[in-house]
Amino acid sequence: MGARVAVVGGGLSGLTAAYQLAGDLPGARITVLEAGDAVGGALHTTDFPSGPVELGAEAFIARRPEASDLVAELGLTDALRHPGLLGPAILTGGRLVPMPTGTLMGLPSDVSTLAGVLTPEESAVASREPELPLRWEPGSDVPLGALVAERFGPAVVTRLVDPMLGGVYAAPSTELGLREVVPGLAEALDRGAPTLTAAIGTLMAGRVPGPVFATLDGGYRLLVDALAQASGALVRTRNACTAIHRLGSGYVLTVSGDRGLWSLEADLVVVAVPVPHAAGLLAATGVADGAVSGLSGIRTASSAVVALEVDRSLALPDRSGVLVATDEPVPFKAMTFSSRKWPHLDDRPGHLVRVSFGRLDDDEVLAVDDRGLTAMAESALAGVCGSAPTTLHSRVRRWDDALAEIGPGHAARIAAVRGELADRLPGVELVGGATEGVGVPACIGSARAAARRLATRWQD
Known part of the structure; x- marks a missing residue:
């Protein structure tokens, strides 16, 4: 009988774990529970009339093997694209200075x-x-x-x-x-x-020559869709796991979703949700107090991205984007001139620009509604360019508690959490940006390693 696998969270980490488990445990019955309307998590490709636009992570470090290897396995290598030669500027003292x-x-x-x-x-x-x-x-x-x-x-x-x-x-x-x-x-x-x-x-x-970053022509949705399909998992969106409990040698998950409250039994569980939610799920088990305490000590920040397509009459700086000094009195933390940075995006009718908001303890900015946040992004762009943009299209995307604070001793903290899970909740693995670090390659590596541990446990 194949293993029953529940993956809580349909972001990159959850989908990667599902994909790895499908390969390592043939015949496994994998269910992905995603509270939102769609899988992908911090990878979110939307569509403007001119084409796809990233509202989440925009690129990955090409020199690390995890993402590049996965892209190759899924047959997406031909879609890889690299940035042009322009570098960013730093906004400091009210002026733009090229990154040294x-x-x-x-x-x-x-x-x-x-x-x-x-x-x-x-x-x-x-x-x-x-x-x-x-x-x-x-x-x-x-x-x-x-x-x-x-x-x-x-x-x-x-x-x-x-x-x-x-x-x-x-x-x-x-x-x-x-x-x-x-x-x-x-x-x-x-x-x-x-x-x-x-x-x-x-x-x-010791740096390896070649491009540092890469992305996919067509957007990260190519990777998300390919992972979901290759995993063979039953993906259930708009279904949120609210509790996990032991049931014999396995687990039962309480789910709130399109069927009201329902239960899902599983032999193996992957928890791939932001830290506060993960801590709550582990707390519900009643037997992992140390793991809950370890996770509760990790602070998280929410974030938002405003994507704009603006008329090309606006003169963008000849840079890939803008990074903001932390003593600069502006509400945004970074700005990417996507159609400057990525040559394959420079054929759109307008300039593509992304403006990022959200730092630790910076809740006041993110309390602004989408219209207000878009206005702040347009104002920020006007300040950088010296004239107001004519916005053709815009979209806002927010993530609550998406970014974990990776403080000193973080690896030891996560090792202790995993040690307690192995002892108290065998067959449960925690993955995501709060484990082995943020970024696409780190999340992929964390998820694949956790999936391999689960597969080994089941086969033993």
């Missing part, structure tokens, strides 16, 4: 390139980093922003590191773990790099 070259996540390998971002006094502080003695305990983890501020000065954090990381993590780098966010840098320090400058230089020298 030779940086890694905003960390400078050569302070002399930062003249446009730092004052002479700030540059002098940053330039002393190679001379400062560095105390580092191999295997340790520290707040990234605090270390960078100590070594290079706070201006490097505010105007380079935070703008680079803020769009992905939605938390200031002072709240992010160095080892979790830039693992290669921690590993270089573990190996004995004497300074941050030396460690960054080592990583920069």
Whole structure:
């Protein structure tokens, strides 16, 4: 008899887990429960009259194998596209400054390139980093922003590191773990790099040539649809799992949806929902207090994206987009000129622009309704371009509690959560952006690894 598998959450992580389990456990009966109207989660492709537009994640790191390998497995390689040569600008002091070259996540390998971002006094502080003695305990983890501020000065954090990381993590780098966010840098320090400058230089020298990012022509819906189809899963949208309980050697899930309240029995369960919801589901079991406590200690941020198509009479800066310094008095955190960044999108009647909102503890901005948020996006674009846009089409997409704060020691926290699940709730796995890190490749890797563990357990 094949395994009965319940996947709670139909985002990228849940669909990837379902796909992996379908391959590892032939004959498994897989049900994906998705509370929303459609699967995909943070991957959300909508349609303007001119063509598809991403309202969620826009790209993935092509140099990591997880996403590229999955795209190839699903036969989507021909749809891969890479960005053009334009780089972003940083909005600081009310002006746009090109992102300096030779940086890694905003960390400078050569302070002399930062003249446009730092004052002479700030540059002098940053330039002393190679001379400062560095105390580092191999295997340790520290707040990234605090270390960078100590070594290079706070201006490097505010105007380079935070703008680079803020769009992905939605938390200031002072709240992010160095080892979790830039693992290669921690590993270089573990190996004995004497300074941050030396460690960054080592990583920069080892970079693989070629495009850093990739996306799909036609949108991420190609990946979402291919995963759902290849998994063979029964996908039930508008059905939210509200509780999980033990039932003998398996589980019973309480579901609220199109049939009212109903139950689903499963031998294996994948929990692939944002942290607050996951903690609630585990709490309902009554036997995983440690896991619930571990997850409850992870703060989350909500976010929103406004996609615009604007008349081409608007003169966009000759950059791929804008990253915002955290001391800049504007409500948005990033802006992407999609039709500048991606050559395959530059044939639309208008310019495609995405404006992102939402940082940790920034609830006031996201309380604005969709019309107000669109107006804020248009105002932000006017401020950057120097004239008001004529909007042809617009769309807003929001995600509640979608971005987890990946703080120092996060890996140990998740390991403890997983250890308790293995002991108290065998056959239940937790996946998603709050486990092995945010971003498309990390979510894919987390989901496939968890699915393989479940398959091994069932086969044993």
